[in-house]
Amino acid sequence: MIAAARELPSSGYALEVDGRLKAEFATRDGARTGGVELKRRFPMLQIRIYDAQTKAREEIQLP
Template identity: 55%
Template structure:
């Protein structure tokens, strides 16, 4: 299943939960903090931080 590129932000960072963009941020630190908090509260979710400039994402894991 492919996602259309119009869903992805073109600048900044976003939290991706189970394959869907949920919240956009201007800073990487803000996105990572929000993603870690979400993952702590709901560990069963797949949470990633998407970097629009690099067009890549990284999964958030509990330590």
């Protein structure tokens, strides 16, 4: 059984959890807030924000 692959968004921001896209956001602040909240609840997950404009990823790390 093959899972459907989600495509990278062409605009906005996406939340990547353990290498898989899970949610899309219109703003960076919204993506960061969602990512930090998820990281607090599940600190063992690797959570990154994908920026569609620059095609760059930023890892969420708690202080």
